[in-house]
Amino acid sequence: MSGDRPPEERPARLGRRAFLGSAALGSAALGAAALAACTSDEEPRGPGPGRQVPFLGSHQPGIDTPAARFGLLAAFNLVHEDRARLAKSLRDLTDEARGLMEARPPERRDTAYPPTETGILGPDGRTDGLAVTVSVGASLFDDRFGLGDRQPRELVRMPFLSNDRLDPAQTHGDLLLALSADQPDVLLHALRQLMRRTRDNLVLHWMLDGYNRPDAKPVPGRTDNRNLLGFKDGTANLDITDKALMDELIFVGADDGEPAWAVGGSYQAVRIIRMFVEFWDRTPLNEQQKIIGRDKASGAPLGQDRESDDPGYAEDPAGRHVPLDAHIRMANPRTSETAGSRILRRGFNFSRGFDNAGRLDQGLAFVSYQKSLTRGFLAVQARLKGEPLEEYILPVGGGFFFALPGVTSEDAWLGQQLLA
């Protein structure tokens, strides 16, 4: 794909939360009323055929935009140790990601050459809610590129944490692409196009894909999504439509003491967490519910009726309903002191066959965003140390990354201020 088409040929761009059924409904056919309805800042839309997530914005897509059905993480290492090559790769990633998210028509070439794109989405292309989020790892700030003085303050190589058995082949990376879309072929197409464009410099280190069941109409406090332990996952997640909350907890602001280039970005904690599902499936329901702290069927906190009910910890100091060591209670005790450690979870379920012992290799690709790793992910993880759930899960990979600030103008590229 090439980014040098004249501006008038480029599709119209909408605000961060504008979702168009672009494939089903050509932009020319889109009336003003429909456009107004689609651009409401208050109402993010769930998955649908051909929806389009805007590329431009002060934050990258895929963080505070609605969840999609499928997710893919791909971590890369850089071959070349020079800054100009790194800048070129980031410019290419930006252009390619934008073209993919906007279904930019591929460049036609003489048939004597390889076609410019995979063809797996057919000749008209599709967006299907594709969002591409580009992040950088702590290793990008080692002595290869002279960026040491620009490192985000808290960006470190992910340490071994409680219960971890990190496999180097699934851990860390100079650069991480987080892709999400409503169709798996859109993800594979995007990955191939992005890799093709950058293959002179980016070498795949690990990747993982999986799925979710996002809500057609997201409502804070409830969800139909379930993880592979069979529990609702996402119930008490942060409300992505609450911009003030996102600014307070998720996106780096100008007063957060981070380098100026990082404003608008977000720390990203990625954990590939294997689940021992056979063992879990042999655990009594009663115990499963106590381990999580919620009713398995309804998702309600134990002792409450509805999924959206407050767990009422203040009225239950001894943990008669929700045990003191239940996952939800340890993760978020809901006190004023712990309010600052709330995180935005954006993971997905994975299943990748079975291991040498014949056990299913299933789990959660946990991804969280926060403006501070220390106050966010690491604080929550420290509270979870020793939780009963640990017996059923094993973190085997992932890494700490920093999601670059978004791109707000046509000629800008991801990481431009970092490399300026």
Ligand code: HEM
């Ligand atoms: C395989 C591993 C994990 C499983 C199966 C799991 C499962 C769950 C479930 C079922 C819920 C309740 C529903 C909801 O609010 O989404 C939940 C909530 C939560 N989890 Fe996890 N989780 C896992 C790992 C983690 C990790 C690694 C963290 C962070 C370090 C974390 C942080 C949270 C938080 C903050 C909540 C919301 C608690 C609340 O506000 O009430 N989880 N998790």
